[in-house]
Amino acid sequence: MKRKSRRAAVLFAPALAWILPLSAADVDKSKLPPAALRPVDFRKDIKPLFESKCYFCHGPDKQKGQLRLDRKADALKGGDSHAPDIVLGKSADSPLIHFVAGLVPDMQMPPKGGPLTSEQIGLLRAWIDQGAQWPDDGSSVSAKHWAWEPVKRPTVPTIDKRQAASGNPVDRFLLAKLAEQKLSFSAPADARTLIRRLYFTTIGLPPSPEEVATFEREFRTGNRQLAIGKLVEKLLASPHFGERWARHWLDVVRFAESNGYETNGTRKNAWPYRDWVIRAFNNDLPYDRFILEQLAGDAFGVDEATGFIVGGPTDIVKSPDPVLTANQRAEDLNDFAATTASAFLGLTLHCARCHDHKFDPIAMKDYYSVVACFAGVRHGERAVKPPNFAELQAKADGLRAQLATLTKQMERFEPVAQTGTNGPGRRPPVTRGLNLDRFPAVTAKFLRFSITATTQLEPCIDELEAFTAGAASRNVALASAGATATASSTLPGNAIHKLAHVNDGQYGNDRSWISNERGKGWVQIEFAKAETIDRVQWSRDRDNVPRYNDRLATRYRIEVSPDGMAWQTVATSDDREPFGGKANGGITYSAEGMAPAEAKRLEELLAARKKWEAELVSVTTFPMVYAGKFGQTAETFLMHRGDPMQPREKIGPGVLASFAPKLSVPLEATDSERRLALAKWLGAPENPLTARVIVNRLWHYHFGIGLVDTPSDFGLNGGRPSHPELLDWLASELIASGWRLKHIHQLILTSAAFQQSSVENQLSNRPDSRPMALDSSNRFLWHFPARRLDAEPLRDTMLAVSGKLDRAMGGPGFDLFEANSNYVKVYNSRADFGPTEFRRMVYQSKPRTELDNTFGAFDCPDAGQVAPKRSRSTTPLQALNLLNSPFALQQAGFFAERVATDAGKSHEAQTKRAFQLAFLREPTRDELAASTKLVKAYGLPALCRALFNANEFLSVF
């Protein structure tokens, strides 16, 4: 292709183009390559072309001349100066074609990377001539979207009195819609069906036969609505309510008690968050406060609530590779921000990580603003501070001082290193913590610590100390005392492992030195001046919460020198117990060869030390909770294409700019202030999404489908509400009630809609407008939607019916797996269960991405991602698990024992009791006959095993 000669005006041409776009008449269309003759497919023919040739300047990241070609609406609208760039049906008149064909001087597109071929231009022309068919990508919907509009309280429809038996506004909205379709509610369910349904959706457990009997009586003899109202009140007040609804919330926020990824280590202190959610629901914590505590509970003395933020997976595999490290942090932050937006706003914020959101008004900058709100948060545990924290701190300081004095007094009883005598067992083995080497006082300016063997890998020392002899002993190895450290080598690339850490006065793995040689290495300290020293102290991980046992020096030599040339060995590991030997974890003091009074004195000192150390532990040990570590906020940058290695402009903390209310968060806001600001914005009554999203979740779990059937996507790509006015009415009702969720539950549960039969009411309608034909998916709720129990209530119900359910609440969870103790956890399903495992399944210590081999087949979410809506499948493995799993069999056995105890020996009585417990009803005559036949031939456990597999047992209907 010929290159056009550049003219003098070249510099001005683009600028002119802005002001004076060339009209289509100005170009020589005869030079256009012909349009292709075949039908063109946008996806196959055009999109790849746009992708490879245009998106760099006119795609998600850049829109030169405001032209954007990756979204239908924008592309068809065109850029600033030539719009429309694509003239439907008229390729020869389309500026886009003129540019790619080089008909407009200095507007040859693409400007780099070579022009399009004639064939490519031909395809583009054909595509435009054929009407520029572009599959709808949702971008044509403007920023006007129902969910972005403020919540307005609609008027409750007035409807035919005959239909509105309950007068519940929920019913009025539903009936108004049904009436439009000439439909109505189905007949009310019977008392037994209703109480069972109410129990399951509200507390996730079945009623007892006695409770059913009482309710049936009240239902029959008294005012039905009164009986229902009373029951609903009782259920909402039950502590089991919080347990059931916490499980729903834990799905929504991807909570699990392990790290995920390949190591998937257990988080043994994550459960307090689960208990907090249960309490919050039981206490009807106002929803705005519920948000506030989960994001910033540390500011209100509710530390465990922030378990929400770090409830997701994190990759703990550390590497010196900076790209991997940056990616891991970016994934953590993405999880914090995306889960927050998903849970509270029903928005897919993560879609704006690499480019502006393709459907919703969320800019990339918004994404990084929310990320910045979490810039001070890291995965991990933190101590839950008790109310008298300051008092305890003061006490701890006192104890530390007492212990320091005491240690001084004990020095004279410490064993001295014996060099050259090779007397094993004289001194204790080396430990990860403090190791002491005493030796006769010697004057030196240099000290060298040489390692020749380790437990594994390169040796690590967190601190090396040398103390002067006599009174007022000082550590002269400290850098702050003027000493300098050198070493054989240092492991590169780790900020936490540096030579300077070896004499910085700080302990712990994160302030340590590691050599760059397997199993060996040396550190040398040059004191500020010659000093008389008589002991060296060193450690590998002397932290308050030590973590590491590896890299420990097991063979070493300590030498001193006056000049750095002539060296004298003062201590070695040779006279220590071998590593792993008599490990008593400290220094062996001895009064051997001393006066008897001295021996007595040593005993007293040791006793005092033991007592004070125990006290110190008790006043400094606080319960730990996996609720995140909060600290300094790192700077946040917009990452080009979401790549953490391509930071662009700095982004301050903030909220989503397109959504009310407007809020700016100062750049210098602390970690806590950022999270508080975000939480308050989320819980603001003006926020159009928060209230709608949560009332919809409640609806979703009660009816099996939400008014919006995409519970965590209220955006343009999500579902439209089936009853927008009802949704808004419930949202406004929630806010008006002071964000009380139980109020919404109560409205839903006492509605006639909830009380309908699930048997489809086909008789009350004309045959030609049968509801099944009009609304097969029951979006208008003309009958109650029946469904299988979720995995957890199913297991709970088996236990309740077998009589083994332990209703104890809270505390650490139970295990359905036997985890190995490796770095990488492997979870094997357990085969035998005892009373410890007979608690409700919400108390299972839930490992991420692992499903147990009985209930995992029942669409249990694995917490790898958020699960706002469970899939519900029916599989043969479910059947096999309920028929043959050790758990099902064991519980069928217990169920049989219970029935035998209750009903005695008569097969008929046994059958009746079994039906009462499992189905909450009497058997029919033929059921009784078939059952007794089964029991007679194969025993009561066979019947109980069968009942656990019956649809009537497994479903809510």
Place this chain on the structure above:
Amino acid sequence: MSDLRRSPVGQLVNRRNFLQLGGMGLGGVALTSLLAEQGLLAAGSGPIRPEIDAARPYAARPPHFEPRARRMLMIFCTGALSHVDSFDFKPELVKRHDTPMPGQDKLVTFQGENGNLIKPLWDFRARGQSGKMTSDLLPSLGELADELCFIHSMTGKSNTHGPAESQMSTGFILDGFPSMGSWVSYALGSESQNLPAYVAIPDPRGVPQISTRQWASAFLPAAYQGTPFNADKPIANLARPASISADADSATRDFVKFLNERHLAQYPGDTELSARIASYELAARMQLAAAEVSDTRGESAATLALYGVTDPNKNKAGFARNCLLARRLLERGVRFVQLFNGAYAMGEGVGNWDGHKTIATQYPVHANILDQPCAALLRDLKARGLLADTLVAFVTEFGRMPTFQKGASGRDHNPSGFTIWLAGAGVKRGFTHGATDEFGYRAVKDVTSIYDLHATLLHLLGLDHQRLSFYNNGIERRLTDVHGHVVEAVLA
């Protein structure tokens, strides 16, 4: 929005459709009309979500277009098999043995700094008519070079085992996405009516690094989870418990059926109820079929010897039995079989291909387990004519460095260029696609991503990777995310 996508039971049940099925019975007539419907759907360009009959979640469903392969076997070598020691021959690496890699001074990778380039620890030689150079590490597989289609330019997104294994099996480095086998069984169901559509066969030494996530259905319905079992460990809860007699079991099931049918009569037209009745019938058939497929007594002595099932090395014999099981599953129409070689549980490099420290002593152990049984499986598939419509993909999570790690005698992780191979239905035989640089460090020619691999595998199975989707939480999810191009060059 389609009715199906918004279905209240997680996309499995379409009530209107059920009524049609109900009217005609659940048999073949309805299925035919279903296929015709889907055929029409396939002409467009939007997402294709298979129409699934809740009562028969494993029923065969039509592909998007004529497939080259009817079923697939994925052989997954966990721990990351070194391409430079096995299939990717680099003369320059031999030549520059024990010298620094040019331009990569003090290169830091996953475990730290790298040392010098190190030549392959096993000699390479030309194999078969194609003369493909492969190493003596895996001689039996080498002998099959004329059957194989190598891709030397594979690249992955993560240099950490877990995320990288996830990407190879699920397309994503994050947890929580469905594995390829789940996508395929969701799309196509199975040709075996009595076995799970998707079977994962863990190594006799244990599960891979990311354990059950390798075969998780994640947000796809649980019906499409891989069912894990191997020659040593049957499907969990499959067998009738020993404490229950066959008569008692059968009477109990009859009684369950009696109860369920009565319940269904009260709630007519409830798809979930009839689906559950059907699931109990399938479960009963599966008990027989799964027992039958695992029973190798009918196999000839020659076959058993070919695989090495009587080898004194119990890990090798176990893997050989798993290979044989894989063939038997494929033979019976199971749609997707994922066969694992290597397990994590024992730690770095001990039970798998993660050769950081002493590759010279670690690799022969694993090669001995893999080579003969795996080659036998391919030969057996071919001999039985199964290779004609079975697609085989031999993969690993990433490759290894052409250098040794500093201070060690092994190689660090390397996702920048590694080798996988394909065989069987629809792929070129004795063919090589793409290349790494002169040392085997980075893919440089026809660079291929895991997305491309998945797109290609789906294509061979008759599925358009851009259209096979499932709506989850705001996004039409795909195995290939928003990426992937079919690697046309490898198609036969």
